[in-house]
Amino acid sequence: MMSNAAATIDSIRRDPHFLRLKAMVIDATGLAYYADKDAAFAERINRRLPFGRITTVGSYLAALEAEGPGGAEFQGLINELAVGETFFFRYIEQFDALRAVAIPECLRRNQASRLLRIWSAGCSIGPEAYTIEILLKQHFAAQLEGWQVHIVGTDINGAFLEQARRGAYGDWAVRGLSPETLEACFDRQDRLWAVKPKYRQWTSFMPFNLVDGAIPSYPHGIGHFDIILCRNVMIYFDEATRHRLLGDLHKALADGGWLVVGHAEAGPQMNELFIPVSVPGATLYRKQVEPPVATAASRRAAHGPAAHGPEPVAPVPTSGLRRSGKPASMSAADSAAGLPAGPVSGPRSRKSATPQPAPAQPHPVETDERSTALEACLARVEASRLDPAAHYQLGLVEEELGVGDPVAAFKRALYLDPRFVLADYHLALAYWRRGRLVPAQRHFRNAREALESRSDDEAVTEGGGLTVQELRGMLDLWLNGEEG
Numbered sequence: 001m002m003s004n005a006a007a008t009i010d011s012i013r014r015d016p017h018f019l020r021l022k023a024m025v026i027d028a029t030g031l032a033y034y035a036d037k038d039a040a041f042a043e044r045i046n047r048r049l050p051f052g053r054i055t056t057v058g059s060y061l062a063a064l065e066a067e068g069p070g071g072a073e074f075q076g077l078i079n080e081l082a083v084g085e086t087f088f089f090r091y092i093e094q095f096d097a098l099r100a101v102a103i104p105e106c107l108r109r110n111q112a113s114r115l116l117r118i119w120s121a122g123c124s125i126g127p128e129a130y131t132i133e134i135l136l137k138q139h140f141a142a143q144l145e146g147w148q149v150h151i152v153g154t155d156i157n158g159a160f161l162e163q164a165r166r167g168a169y170g171d172w173a174v175r176g177l178s179p180e181t182l183e184a185c186f187d188r189q190d191r192l193w194a195v196k197p198k199y200r201q202w203t204s205f206m207p208f209n210l211v212d213g214a215i216p217s218y219p220h221g222i223g224h225f226d227i228i229l230c231r232n233v234m235i236y237f238d239e240a241t242r243h244r245l246l247g248d249l250h251k252a253l254a255d256g257g258w259l260v261v262g263h264a265e266a267g268p269q270m271n272e273l274f275i276p277v278s279v280p281g282a283t284l285y286r287k288q289v290e291p292p293v294a295t296a297a298s299r300r301a302a303h304g305p306a307a308h309g310p311e312p313v314a315p316v317p318t319s320g321l322r323r324s325g326k327p328a329s330m331s332a333a334d335s336a337a338g339l340p341a342g343p344v345s346g347p348r349s350r351k352s353a354t355p356q357p358a359p360a361q362p363h364p365v366e367t368d369e370r371s372t373a374l375e376a377c378l379a380r381v382e383a384s385r386l387d388p389a390a391h392y393q394l395g396l397v398e399e400e401l402g403v404g405d406p407v408a409a410f411k412r413a414l415y416l417d418p419r420f421v422l423a424d425y426h427l428a429l430a431y432w433r434r435g436r437l438v439p440a441q442r443h444f445r446n447a448r449e450a451l452e453s454r455s456d457d458e459a460v461t462e463g464g465g466l467t468v469q470e471l472r473g474m475l476d477l478w479l480n481g482e483e484g
């Protein structure tokens, strides 16, 4: 026997107007998630009926059509349909990546305007937007002195936005936060966690439907953002809507701006529109500074060898930023030898030659100077995609900073110049640091063999004066000596 409620939901599902109602709502909201969830959709409709004197699906549909998506009842229904799961510092790696790479870049790029604009698109009850303000205030307060910072959270669900504006949350929204973070960022109000007023100064909220109407929308202040977070929103949309929205978000970014999406939301067209920039645990998507002018050949080179090439490599993270010389974060001696300041061994540093255990997690970038070094290398790769030295230098800096994919960068250098011995050497080191001893050994050996027929005094490419004999010595240490 069906319960009364189940029988009512079943009759809503069977109503001849049901499918039209569902299609109309999906069209207005993008929530294709409900396309194959009739029972769930009917249950939400049941929560809204009766609506005044309206009791049938057909008359409810007519009423919604009459008032349109901005109407009060349409809003009430949307509030029932939207899934608002969210919490503070959700996917912490993405916030780490913003802190390490994207925000320092925005601060440099906007030095003249002193304006920083961030959009949490599909913000639900607000934690994502407040997390950004907390991050900025805790890590960039000094640099942002005198800046105008706007963080806008938008959502289709008016009830979520009301809670976002109140800024007070139950335990669920702050789950996983340490007692120190709770203490630092929230005031206890009865049984709620209220975001401290100092972390609510730059953040505001407003309704905005991501699938209905134009983006950018300058009258609503939607456009020219430095960073857009649109996470766990597009998973509820169908492919066509997602595709269109990605194009819109691209247009709503300033040149050089950054997009962050949920882990399940980065489809293949992301890489056509954006430049993927990989950092440990997260990938950020960057809008190119200038329209892409890459030829098919240079794009192939930038994205690594074709399927028949020697080894698969990851896409190149590139940037349109200016080129600014030698990576600042290397010591002079190391950079002269083409070596990063990390645990690199060789005859010149025999005392400290014993390699250190590979760190479990590469350390994050911490200073402006370091990000500048990375940018310089990214810009060089962008400008000279077929230059093996550019990829090699990028690999060195990425390895040192613990960002990007240095293994892929060294592989690209080797692909472009198979005789690039230092690229082999550093590829081996990179594998070794990651505990991948077999490929490490292979590349140490490759490098050693490549030096066999070369004369002792010959300078090694990109070695800054390092000779073949010296490099042989370094390789022998790895292959036969105490580090072997």
Ligand SMILES: C[S@@+](CC[C@H](N)C(=O)[O-])C[C@H]1O[C@@H](n2cnc3c(N)ncnc32)[C@H](O)[C@@H]1O
Residues within 6 Å of the ligand: 028, 029, 030, 031, 082, 083, 084, 085, 086, 087, 090, 121, 122, 123, 124, 125, 128, 154, 155, 156, 157, 160, 208, 209, 210, 211, 212, 230, 231, 232, 233, 236
């Ligand atoms: C799962 S929450 C994501 C919250 C937050 N971005 C996060 O990742 O923690 C998805 C949000 O997208 C909103 N949303 C769904 N469709 C939307 C639309 N067409 N326009 C704007 N927001 C929408 C929902 O109301 C909901 O608050």
